[in-house]
Each structure stands twice: as C-alpha cells, then as structure tokens.
Amino acid sequence: MTTTDAGQGHGHGVQAHGHRVGVLFSGRADRLLMAQFVEALGWCPLAPEPAEQDPAAWKDVDIVVCDEACAGRWRAELMALKQDSEAAYLPVLVALAGGRQAGPWLQAGFDDVLRLPVSRAELAARLGVFLRARDQALALARRGETMYRALVEQSLVGVYLFDDSGFLYVNDALAEIFGYRPEEMIGRLHPTDVTHPESYDTVREYTRQRLSGERDAVRYTLRGVRKDGSLIWCEVFGRRINYRDRPAIIGTLLDITQQVEAHEKLHEYAERLALLRDVDAAILRAESPQAIAGAVLERIRGLVPCQRASVVLFEADATDALVLGVHINGETEIGAGRRVPREHLAVKRMRQQPYAMVEDILKVEQPLVIETMLLEEGIRAYLSVSLQVEDDLVGLLNMGRRAPGPFSQQEIDIALEVANELAIAIRQAQLREQVQRHAEELEERVNERTEEMRRLVDLMAGREIRMAELKGVIAKLRAQLKAAGLEPVADDPLKAGLD
Template identity: 30%
Template sequence: MQTRLRNDIQKREQLVEELRLQSEIIANLAEGVYLGRADDGVIVFTNPAFEKMFGYGSGEMIGKHVSILNAPSDKHPEETAKEIRGILDKTGSWQGEINNIKKDGTPFWCYAHVSMFDHPVYGKVWVTAHIDITERKQAAAVLRESEERFRDLYENAPNAYLSIGVDGRIHRCNRRAGELLGFAVKELVAQQVLELYADTPHGKEEAAKVLERFRAGETVHDEELQMQKADGTPVWISLTMSAVRDSQRRIVESRSMVVDITGRKQAEEEIRKLNEDLEKRVLERTAELQKTINLMAGREVRMAELKKVIQKLREQVESAGMTPIGNDP
C-alpha cells in the first residue's frame, strides 16, 4: 500500500514537473500561444507573447471567449470561431490565415495553427500558435498592386512587347502585339516568330540575322524590318531586342519592343515619289528652257550675220558714190 502510494506521489510529482516545464517552454516561445477549452471556447491560458501580440495585460484574456480574437468581417467573430471549431471536431487540427483584432480595435493578420489534445487539468483543449503576418501581408499587397500596375502598363502599352525564346518561339506578348499582327494573343504564343515576317528583302531573311545577333548576346536597337499581318498585309516595324539571362548568365529569352512605323515608311515612300516626280519635272523644264535658249542664241547669230550683210551693202553703195538711205539697223 505504501509502495503504491509512493508511486502515485512520484507520478504526480513527475506530471507536475512536466507541466511546469511545458508551461515554461510555452511562456518563452516567440510565437503567441493560447489554450482554449474545447467544450465552451473559453481561453484558459495565454503566454506573454500572445498577450503582447493582442495588446492585453498579463492574465487579462483568461476566461474570455475565443471570439474576442477575431476581427469583424462579412461574418460575425463568433461565426468564424464556430467554423474553425467545426473543422477541429472533424479533423483535430486547423491552420491558415485569420484576421484578428487587438484590444484597442486594431485589426491584424496572423497565421494560426490549432490542434486538440487532452490537458490533465483543463480536459480537452485547443492549443493555438499565432504568428503575426501583418507586415508580410502588407508587403504582399504592395507587391500585388505593383504587379497589377505593371501588368496594366504591359497589356495597354502603345507598343507591342514580346518575349522570344532562344528557339525563336514566342513565350509571351501583350495585347498590342495581337492588334498589330491581327492575331489573338493566345494564337501568337508558341509561334515561331520568323513565320510572322514578310517574304520581302527586309522580312524573314533580315529577321533571321537579327535573331542570331540576339542569340549571340547583342542588343539590337531600332532595326527596321517588315512583318505581315494574319491576312498577309505587310507592316513595317522598328525592333529593339535585348537578352534576359538566368542566374547562370545564360540567355533564356528576349525582351523585345516592336513599334509600328508603317505610317512613317508610307510617308517616306510618298516623299520619295514626290521627289522623283519633282526631279523629273525639273529635268523636263530644264530641257525646255535649254531649247528656248538655243532658239534665242540662233536668232542672235542670224541677226549678227544680217548686220554684216547690211554693212557690206552700205560699203558697196558708198563706193559707187551713192548716199545710203536710213541708219544702221
């Protein structure tokens, strides 16, 4: 009997020591930890990190319902707690992001891991570890907003943007690229880019040379090439192309900007034709003027010859003793 009693005392002392050690460990964890009774959701223990996280004093949360931890949303805090409790009853654990609220009403985000176990004092409890992820969520929101702005700029840019792999296939492109070439964006992805160039002196052949320069790591600036639309209509473009490299400095794809210069090239062609026409008209007019000059020069020669004849006749008249009538022409 005494041996049994002594063993019971030793087991109780061992249990107390284990509980004390566990309590000390939990109290010194960086994560916020609380225990809540499973039968009624009342908080029975909080460690200092948890109390500091939520802005409560030591022991101030004991005896309160766990719903005080949940920030109001489209669901009532008690409804959120009830949903989590339902999952715990079925699976024994729950984890995820949850919008909590501090004592002063400030909402903040936590990542929580909840599990159930039988506590020797409180019975079946939830043990929950909270990590404040507010800064991470805010950073993610800023990053997401930045990505959305970049995506909007990319998709709605006035110029076409394409990412082309070293194999010549299109990885990505924006909406303007599809509009420029008369394709849906999804139709352009995975296409061989050289197939989009025209069969003209400034088309496929020159584009293939540019692609080789890109593969060699050269940055291409304002290369004027001729592509063609889905319906075969030629379109002049100015291509700027640079390499995107991986961590090993290997080229993985291009960063390509395509500017539609068809209007400019058409204007240049019109100017060229006008210059040719003007030059032709100048040559024709010059020929006409030269002809007129030649005719006038011929008249002057004939007038000079006529004067000589008149002078000779005058001399003959005078030598015959006659007086010339009139003056020199």
C-alpha cells in the first residue's frame, strides 16, 4: 500500500473517540502501515494476520477497511456483520489500486472505496465521515432502544424473548399475567413451565418450527398455568430472530381468559335456549309427558355433565312414582315405566329448598333405597330437582355422576331453570290428556245415547207400519161387509178406540 505523510497528526476535524477499526489486509506491509495510520489518528486498530482473521467474531468494531483480496474472501461474513450491527450501520470500505473498478464492490454491499495511494489526511477525512455517521446511528439506535424499552416495560401486553434454554427477557406485564416477578422467570423458567399439559405439544412443536427456521412467525392460543396453580387462556404471537448469534423467539402474549369464559358462557346460554326451545316445541306439538321428558333428557346431559339423567312423575293419590324416562350410558334397573315408592326417592332430603344434592352416596349414613340402587350402577353423586307447578309437586328431574363431588352452583341453576319449564310442560301435557280422555268419554256416551235414540226411532217406525197395515185390513173388511149387505158397527173402529 502506498501512502504519503501529508496532514500528519490528529487534526482535520477528527478527534480520538476510541473507535475500533478493523483492518483486513492480505499483505503484511500494507496491514502494518494501515494499522499505524489508524493508531496515529487516535483510533484503535484491529489488524490480525491472515491466519488469524475471523471478521465474524468482531462484535465491537466501528468500521472495517480491507483490501481487494480480503474483501472477496470475507464478503459474506462482512455483510452478516453489517446486518447484526447494534447501530444497524457498520461501514465497510475497500482499498483499491488505481484503475480497479469500484462499481462491483459497491453493488456487492460495500459502503465506499479508498483509492490507493491514500494520504493520512484523506484517510482521516474519509474514515471520520463514516465514523460520525455511525456514531449518530448508534445514538439513534440507543435512544430508540430506550424508548422501546420504556414502551415495552409500561405496556399492558406481555412481551417475551426466549431461546431453547428458557426466558431471556420478560416485561412486567407478562410476569404479572403468570403471577411472577420478572427476575423469577428470566434465566429460570422455560415457556413450558407456565404451560398447561394439554398445550405442551402445541407449544413444543411451534417452538421447534421457529427455532429450526421452518417457520418465521406463528399465532396460536394456549392454556397457561399461573404461579398459584390457577389456569388462564393466552393468545400468543411470536417471531424468530437471531439474538447473540443464536436463534430465539420474540413476541407478545395476551391474557384472554375473560374473553374465553365469556364465549363459553354465551355457548352455554345458547345451549340452554336450545333446550328450552325443544321443550316449547314439544308443548306445541302436544306430545305426551314421556316424549317431553325424552326431549329434555337428551339435552340436559350436555348442559350438566353426568352419566345418568331421569324424570320421575308423581301421580295424584298414588303412593308410588312413575319413571317417565331415563338417559344413561349402559343398562339400568330403574328404567322408564318402572314404579318406585315415593319414600324411596330423594323428596325427603329437599326440606326447604327445591333440590337435593348428595356429593357421595358412600358417605350417607342411612342411604335411601334409590341411593343404594344408584350405587350398584356406579353412581356416586346425584342432584335431584323438584318439578313443581305452584304448590303442586309434579315430579323430579335427577342427574347422577360416577365421580363423587358437588354440582356447581351454575349447574344447579341450569337444572332449576330446566326443571321449571319441564314441570309446566308435563302439567300441560297431563291436562291435555285429561281433556282428551274426557272428550273421548263424552263422545262414547253421546254415541251410546245416539244408538238408544236410533233404536227407539226404529221401534216407533215399526209401530206406525203396523198401524197402517191394520187400517188397510179394516178398510178391506168394511168393504166386504158392505158388499154382503151388512153395515159396519162403526165408521172408524180405530177412532172408536179399537187398536
């Protein structure tokens, strides 16, 4: 490399700032001379010998100057170094001998060329321009990072960064979502540590796809576990990045538990409306109590999870009850059509409330007969709700489970609402059946009276025929008497009282 000594010193508007200048030259003399120039200008040269050159490892250089041979050899590494620069701007210059074309190098991504020979003053001026531009870019980047960090730290959205070793960063919002402090998660927990087992496979697969480069970004929903063990629903968005020479995932997380629960409640409410519509439709179709019970039992197990559901009907002045319908997995001894004494049922357990709940039949000191029968079929807990119209007890709606434990208040409320509609529907069906039976009985009596009247009419009609025949005989006799010269005793014996 050829240089001149014009403009020696640290002047020319460039002051020493401790900048690190990477020097990549294949020739020893040129490398040493460039390093001396850089050092004389107050900067710190990094000028390894060719066997030790590895620009990919330069993480803190501020500018790179290389000759044509090294530029060709290390082009990919230098472009990657520019891409990963903290300031998003790392100047890389190529020193070219006179007559060599600059265009191909500029098109290849290099920032500028130095024409050899170069004076120290020109070198100071050219490098100084690029270093000031980098300083400004670095200041902007750090200012932007400060603003970004402030925005992230104050955000209501959870922000995270993790790699295959675990969380590298979480903001306060994300830590709070899971009930931790940031320092309890960073470097200690992995995303799977706050994931419910039902979402493990999803999280692991999406993590693998992004860290391997198979996918860049993905959005999905997962079930999370808070520090206290409570469950939440989360919507996650994450993108693959290169962080400190390693693949990592950065993204955001939202707690959508309230939205999911609201959606579930809306779905449950829609199911309840569908069930009540079925009951109303059964009423409008004038179905029997058995058909109405069947329509309800088919849907109630979806609203109140259970393995057995039944409807029992109380009949007036009867000491036993009729099982109207049963919906169950498997066989049962207490099926539809069976009659059960009232004292065997859970009515006596209701006391002052419209339902009775037994959380575990095995723990009942004196089980009812029906409870013993349910236990034999594997039912451990049950809920029995009264079917009542005003003060009249119509029957019971029963739900049984194989696992012991209470029914939730929401499930009880659903059962009460359904039981109210079911009781009214059954009572109306009973009234229709009574009206129909009364109408049939009345029609039968009318038919009987009609038959009696028909027979009477027939009898009267027969009598009139006989009277007409008798009148004909009398008229003929009178004619014969007159022909014989005899006079009848009376003109009209029927009018005279003869019959």
